[in-house]
Structure formats: C-alpha cells, structure tokens
Amino acid sequence: MSTARERILEATGELLATKDALAISTRAICDRAKVGMPEIYRQFGDKQGLLTAAADIGFERFLADKRRNPLTDDPVADLRTAWDSHVGFALRNPHLYRLMFTPTGDAKPQAIHEARAILLKAVERCRDAGRLRTTPELAGQTILSANVGVCMMALSFPELFGDPAISGSVRDAVIGKITGDEREDTRIGPATVLAQALVGTLTGSAPLDGAALDRLTGALRGPDAPPSEP
Amino acid sequence: MSTARERILEATGELLATKDALAISTRAICDRAKVGMPEIYRQFGDKQGLLTAAADIGFERFLADKRRNPLTDDPVADLRTAWDSHVGFALRNPHLYRLMFTPTGDAKPQAIHEARAILLKAVERCRDAGRLRTTPELAGQTILSANVGVCMMALSFPELFGDPAISGSVRDAVIGKITGDEREDTRIGPATVLAQALVGTLTGSAPLDGAALDRLTGALRGPDAPPSEP
DNA sequence: CTCTCACGATAACAGCGCTAACACTGCGGA
DNA sequence: TCCGCAGTGTTAGCGCTGTTATCGTGAGAG
Known part of the structure; x- marks a missing residue:
C-alpha cells in the first residue's frame, strides 16, 4: 500500500485530468484517495x-x-x-x-x-x-x-x-x-536563402568571397523572380 | 444616482484593482455597491x-x-x-x-x-x-x-x-x-539593412534595379566589414 | 386606484476550506 | 512487557462562500 501523501497526489492528478484545479474540492480528493480530510493539511498545510x-x-x-x-x-x-x-x-x-x-x-x-x-x-x-x-x-x-x-x-x-x-x-x-x-519560407523561397548567405558573409561567419558574390549577382539578375503580391 | 447594474460593475472593477477575481466575494461586491445580494443574480445570472x-x-x-x-x-x-x-x-x-x-x-x-x-x-x-x-x-x-x-x-x-x-x-x-x-540589430548593423533591401527587390516589392544592384555589390566589397564574433 | 415591475433587505441552503479532538495502529527503547 | 511516539483514520464543527426563496418597498403606467 502506498503512503497517504502519494495517494493524495495521485488522486489530485487524476482529478486534474478532467476538472479545473479550482473546481476540485478537498473532500473529493480525500474520497478518491481514501484519506481523511485532515491528512491534506498534515501533508501540505494548505490546499x-x-x-x-x-x-x-x-x-x-x-x-x-x-x-x-x-x-x-x-x-x-x-x-x-x-x-x-x-x-x-x-x-x-x-x-x-x-x-x-x-x-x-x-x-x-x-x-x-x-x-x-x-x-x-x-x-x-x-x-x-x-x-x-x-x-x-x-x-x-x-x-x-x-x-x-x-x-x-x-x-x-x-x-x-x-x-x-x-x-x-x-x-x-x-x-x-x-x-x-x-x-524556409515558401512565400519567399530562394530569395531568403540568398539573403541569409549574404548576411552570413557580412557578419564574418563566412569569409567574403568574390566568386560567391559574382554567383549571387548572377542569380539576382537571373530569371524567375517571384511575382509581386497583389 | 446610477443604476444598480452600473454600481455593481464599478464595485467589481475597483475590487479587481487590488484582489484576484476569485478572492472577491459576492458579498463584498454588494456591500461596496450598496446593493442586495440577489441583485447580482438578477442582473448577471451568475458570478x-x-x-x-x-x-x-x-x-x-x-x-x-x-x-x-x-x-x-x-x-x-x-x-x-x-x-x-x-x-x-x-x-x-x-x-x-x-x-x-x-x-x-x-x-x-x-x-x-x-x-x-x-x-x-x-x-x-x-x-x-x-x-x-x-x-x-x-x-x-x-x-x-x-x-x-x-x-x-x-x-x-x-x-x-x-x-x-x-x-x-x-x-x-x-x-x-x-x-x-x-x-536594427546592433550585432549585425548595416548588413541587415542591405539584406532587407535585397529581399525587397527579390520579392518584387521594389523593382529590380541594375544600378541599385551595383551600389549593393560596391557596398559589399567596401570597407568596414564587422568583425566576426568570438 | 390598482397593477406592475425593478429594486432592497433578510434569511436560509448546501457546499467549501479548514481545524479541533480523539481513537487506532505499528514500532523502537526502557 | 509497558511506554511513548509518530503516522493515520474518524467525526464534528466553524466561518465563509455562491446561490436562492421570500417578502417588502416605492415609483410609474393604465
């Protein structure tokens, strides 16, 4: 048989699964835990x-x-x-x-x-x-x-x-x-990735690479720019 | 003299300034509002x-x-x-x-x-x-x-x-x-602004402008890249 | 005048958190 | 063995809560 404290806590947890904390009465807890009313106050002092x-x-x-x-x-x-x-x-x-x-x-x-x-x-x-x-x-x-x-x-x-x-x-x-x-943001797509790479370069987390920059500008000038939103 | 409903709501608001809603008793509200207990239930049905x-x-x-x-x-x-x-x-x-x-x-x-x-x-x-x-x-x-x-x-x-x-x-x-x-993020600074402008261009909220792009690449190649973080 | 209806006062109800008082158990020490 | 003691169960009760029933009032409408 478990101790009184454990039973009280268990009963409280079970009641909390269905009811709000304030809607739970100490008497309901004691009934479910097979414990007398004063036990709650001996163990926890208070509700x-x-x-x-x-x-x-x-x-x-x-x-x-x-x-x-x-x-x-x-x-x-x-x-x-x-x-x-x-x-x-x-x-x-x-x-x-x-x-x-x-x-x-x-x-x-x-x-x-x-x-x-x-x-x-x-x-x-x-x-x-x-x-x-x-x-x-x-x-x-x-x-x-x-x-x-x-x-x-x-x-x-x-x-x-x-x-x-x-x-x-x-x-x-x-x-x-x-x-x-x-x-990844589907509304922006590849643009975000490019911007990220740019920020990474600028903050020094990646070295400033001229070739990468050329590829970037190339991509910018390239096709399939997403249409502007209505 | 104001109506009973107004006085009750006013009293509730005043009590809410100092106490929690659940710590406020209907009797305290009625006392402050100079109203009989049943008035609450006539007006609001419920606490x-x-x-x-x-x-x-x-x-x-x-x-x-x-x-x-x-x-x-x-x-x-x-x-x-x-x-x-x-x-x-x-x-x-x-x-x-x-x-x-x-x-x-x-x-x-x-x-x-x-x-x-x-x-x-x-x-x-x-x-x-x-x-x-x-x-x-x-x-x-x-x-x-x-x-x-x-x-x-x-x-x-x-x-x-x-x-x-x-x-x-x-x-x-x-x-x-x-x-x-x-x-503005002080840890990143101007880089963020540039990246924003880039994203704006790509999403079409600003037209793709070759001259702007040149200025951008110029700025990127320029001086004072922020030091990398430790 | 009478009827109605919103409002006020009183008292009561069941339920709540919480406490006092007491009986019972099991266990280690004298 | 007996004692004391700590943990546990039982009952009853206190004061407070939300809520409702009952009754009385007074002012305005017909």
Missing part, C-alpha cells in the same frame, strides 16, 4: 500547497517528456522539437498546464526554475555552435514566454487560437530571430 | 456572468487605450506601439488582465473578437503597404498569442520574466518575422 505540489510533479512529467527527445547535432532543430513537445504537453494536460504556468496566489511552483535551466542548456548549445544572437538568458526567457503564450491562447480560446499553424508561426519567428536561423 | 461582464468592460478600456495611439504612416511601427500599449495595460491591471485573457470555466468574454478585429485592421494596413509575409489572420493570431504570453509570464513570474527586454525581444522577433521588417 494551495497541495496544488503547488501537484504542479511540481506536473513539471516533472513535463520535463521527462522533454528529456525523451534525443539531442541531434542541430541544436536549433532541437529547440524547435522542444517547442512542439511543450505545446503537445499543454494540449494533452490543459488543467495541469494552467496550474503550472498561471498559478493563483503567491505560491509559485518551484520546478519552473528547473524548466528554465533545461531550456537554458538547450540555448547554450546553440551559442556553442555559434548560432545565437543574444545572451542565453534573454533567449530562454523569450522562447518560454512566447511558447507559454501560444499554449494559453490555444487553451483559453480554442476556436480562435487553436490553429496549430499559429504555434509554428510564433515558433519560427522567435527561434529564427534569436538564432539568426531563418526557416 | 461567472458578472466576471465576464467585468472582463468585457475591461476590454473596452483596453481597446480605448489602443485607440488613443495615433496612426502614423508606418504601419509596422504602429504594430509595435500597439504591442507596448498591450503590455502596459497588463502590468497596470494584472487581475483584470488575467480575467480577460485566461477565463475560468467556459464563459469567454465576447469582446476578444473585437480586440482581434482591431489587431486585424492594423495588420491589414501592413499588408496594404506591402509589408506582410503571411495572411492577416495568421499574423494577427501570431502577434496576439506572443503578446499575451509575454504578459502572462511577467505577471505570473515577475522575478524571472519581468524584464522588459523580454517583451522587446519577442515583439521584434514576431513582428519582424511577419512583416519581413527586421529591426
């Missing part, structure tokens, strides 16, 4: 404390999800899959996610520091690969803020903001800007 | 209904704030000032903002459609100026999602995410990506 503890083990699952993603040799691509895994977790556990990232009152889950640290490590891998344009701290905060925003809007207004394309759009904008790694 | 109505008049103030910003001849710059005004409102009215953008239950404020419409108009001005790289709908959803994310993180974790630089970082990333209008 708030119980919810914070539940948010913390939610973070653990969240980070376990992220750790399952194998690291490739492209740290920027890893950043993008981490983003998608974040969104997936939020959509799979809406109430738990809200509890984790929009806590009520002043008791914040402790584990967000750990989440921030993991994201920081992923960003530092980009920096070590020479693919970061700001400080890792600012990059991590930027990515996480935008990521949470996409999830919260998708959860709060699914009919208006549930479109997965929004996530991709914000993701590529933020990660692209921070790493300087613009994604 | 949820009252909060939704309060969120709606919050949206009205929010949009009035935005309308105060005069339109310049640079629609992209207008987009950025709208972003900053959004963040300012959130920081000035934290509890009201949470009520507006993370509603509990399934009663969503109606006025978010209006907010979306206004943002859509601002984005369409960019499109009409030839400065939009996606559909206005996706652009608006992208900007609003990221904007809300920055605010929610700043409100929920001020010590970790309260830095105003985060807002600027996300803002420039998202708006820059969507409008193709990269901001």
Whole structure:
C-alpha cells in the first residue's frame, strides 16, 4: 500500500485530468484517495500547497517528456522539437498546464526554475555552435514566454487560437530571430536563402568571397523572380 | 444616482484593482455597491456572468487605450506601439488582465473578437503597404498569442520574466518575422539593412534595379566589414 | 386606484476550506 | 512487557462562500 501523501497526489492528478484545479474540492480528493480530510493539511498545510505540489510533479512529467527527445547535432532543430513537445504537453494536460504556468496566489511552483535551466542548456548549445544572437538568458526567457503564450491562447480560446499553424508561426519567428536561423519560407523561397548567405558573409561567419558574390549577382539578375503580391 | 447594474460593475472593477477575481466575494461586491445580494443574480445570472461582464468592460478600456495611439504612416511601427500599449495595460491591471485573457470555466468574454478585429485592421494596413509575409489572420493570431504570453509570464513570474527586454525581444522577433521588417540589430548593423533591401527587390516589392544592384555589390566589397564574433 | 415591475433587505441552503479532538495502529527503547 | 511516539483514520464543527426563496418597498403606467 502506498503512503497517504502519494495517494493524495495521485488522486489530485487524476482529478486534474478532467476538472479545473479550482473546481476540485478537498473532500473529493480525500474520497478518491481514501484519506481523511485532515491528512491534506498534515501533508501540505494548505490546499494551495497541495496544488503547488501537484504542479511540481506536473513539471516533472513535463520535463521527462522533454528529456525523451534525443539531442541531434542541430541544436536549433532541437529547440524547435522542444517547442512542439511543450505545446503537445499543454494540449494533452490543459488543467495541469494552467496550474503550472498561471498559478493563483503567491505560491509559485518551484520546478519552473528547473524548466528554465533545461531550456537554458538547450540555448547554450546553440551559442556553442555559434548560432545565437543574444545572451542565453534573454533567449530562454523569450522562447518560454512566447511558447507559454501560444499554449494559453490555444487553451483559453480554442476556436480562435487553436490553429496549430499559429504555434509554428510564433515558433519560427522567435527561434529564427534569436538564432539568426531563418526557416524556409515558401512565400519567399530562394530569395531568403540568398539573403541569409549574404548576411552570413557580412557578419564574418563566412569569409567574403568574390566568386560567391559574382554567383549571387548572377542569380539576382537571373530569371524567375517571384511575382509581386497583389 | 446610477443604476444598480452600473454600481455593481464599478464595485467589481475597483475590487479587481487590488484582489484576484476569485478572492472577491459576492458579498463584498454588494456591500461596496450598496446593493442586495440577489441583485447580482438578477442582473448577471451568475458570478461567472458578472466576471465576464467585468472582463468585457475591461476590454473596452483596453481597446480605448489602443485607440488613443495615433496612426502614423508606418504601419509596422504602429504594430509595435500597439504591442507596448498591450503590455502596459497588463502590468497596470494584472487581475483584470488575467480575467480577460485566461477565463475560468467556459464563459469567454465576447469582446476578444473585437480586440482581434482591431489587431486585424492594423495588420491589414501592413499588408496594404506591402509589408506582410503571411495572411492577416495568421499574423494577427501570431502577434496576439506572443503578446499575451509575454504578459502572462511577467505577471505570473515577475522575478524571472519581468524584464522588459523580454517583451522587446519577442515583439521584434514576431513582428519582424511577419512583416519581413527586421529591426536594427546592433550585432549585425548595416548588413541587415542591405539584406532587407535585397529581399525587397527579390520579392518584387521594389523593382529590380541594375544600378541599385551595383551600389549593393560596391557596398559589399567596401570597407568596414564587422568583425566576426568570438 | 390598482397593477406592475425593478429594486432592497433578510434569511436560509448546501457546499467549501479548514481545524479541533480523539481513537487506532505499528514500532523502537526502557 | 509497558511506554511513548509518530503516522493515520474518524467525526464534528466553524466561518465563509455562491446561490436562492421570500417578502417588502416605492415609483410609474393604465
């Protein structure tokens, strides 16, 4: 038989799968956990404390999800899959996610520091690969803020903001800007690639090469310039 | 003497300035509004209904704030000032903002459609100026999602995410990506401007001009290439 | 005048978070 | 063996909450 604390947390997690945190009564938790009412307060002091503890083990699952993603040799691509895994977790556990990232009152889950640290490590891998344009701290905060925003809007207004394309759009904008790694954009196509190469040359990440420049101007003067938009 | 409904909404707004929506009791509202308890239910049916109505008049103030910003001849710059005004409102009215953008239950404020419409108009001005790289709908959803994310993180974790630089970082990333209008980046400087001009030419928003191309290549071959980063 | 209807006051209900008081268990030390 | 003790279950209760029923008022419409 498991301990009382574990049963309470388990019951809370199960109820969070279907109901909002505030719609869960302590009595319902105790019924499901086969525990007397005072047990909650002996273990967690407070309903708030119980919810914070539940948010913390939610973070653990969240980070376990992220750790399952194998690291490739492209740290920027890893950043993008981490983003998608974040969104997936939020959509799979809406109430738990809200509890984790929009806590009520002043008791914040402790584990967000750990989440921030993991994201920081992923960003530092980009920096070590020479693919970061700001400080890792600012990059991590930027990515996480935008990521949470996409999830919260998708959860709060699914009919208006549930479109997965929004996530991709914000993701590529933020990660692209921070790493300087613009994604292929079908509306612009080869032009973006050329511009990227140009920027790379100018910033010194690639040496200024006269032959390359000739090829560039040749391509510019060449055919099939995309038509202007109406 | 004002009507009962107005007094209730006013009292709710005043209490929202200091306390969270869930920490406000109907009795406290009625006391402050000099109204009997049943009046709330006669007017709004529910506490949820009252909060939704309060969120709606919050949206009205929010949009009035935005309308105060005069339109310049640079629609992209207008987009950025709208972003900053959004963040300012959130920081000035934290509890009201949470009520507006993370509603509990399934009663969503109606006025978010209006907010979306206004943002859509601002984005369409960019499109009409030839400065939009996606559909206005996706652009608006992208900007609003990221904007809300920055605010929610700043409100929920001020010590970790309260830095105003985060807002600027996300803002420039998202708006820059969507409008193709990269901001001056001190790490890259003139190179970005040149690359922008190049992209503009290629996408047809500016005619392909041989003389301009010559000037470009001249500038590229010219002096003061920024040093490579360590 | 009477009828109606919006508003005010009072009291009650069930449910909530939370606490006090007490009984029971198992376990190590004297 | 007995004791103390820490962890756990049981019951009852407090004050507060959202919500509703009931009744009374007073002003305007017919």
